[in-house]
Amino acid sequence: MKITYDLEVNVLRILFQDTPISESDEDESDIIFDFDDQGNVIELEVLDASQRIDDRQVVSYMIAKNTLHSSAKIRRKNHAIPF
Numbered sequence: 001m002k003i004t005y006d007l008e009v010n011v012l013r014i015l016f017q018d019t020p021i022s023e024s025d026e027d028e029s030d031i032i033f034d035f036d037d038q039g040n041v042i043e044l045e046v047l048d049a050s051q052r053i054d055d056r057q058v059v060s061y062m063i064a065k066n067t068l069h070s071s072a073k074i075r076r077k078n079h080a081i082p083f
Contacts, residue, residue, distance in 0.1 A: 003059060005049060012049035017042040 034043035
């Protein structure tokens with residue numbers, strides 16, 4: 001997975017798979033869903049991203065372990081992005 005923020009066009013992209021885009025669909029909340037040729041979502045594009053995020057220089061993510069159990073362990077990471 002790859003997350004990028006394009007400051008110039010104010011778009012946050014979350015890429016799940018690096019495969020060709022066959023179709024795109026924009027919903028009412030200005031989020032574009034990109035699909036591969038089998039209909040799988042391969043990328044999300046969030047338009048006007050700066051209005052939706054607190055700090056565009058910090059990315060936080062969590063990786064859940066043992067998600068089949070209620071006592072899942074979660075690793076949290078915070079990374080500052082230099083601009």
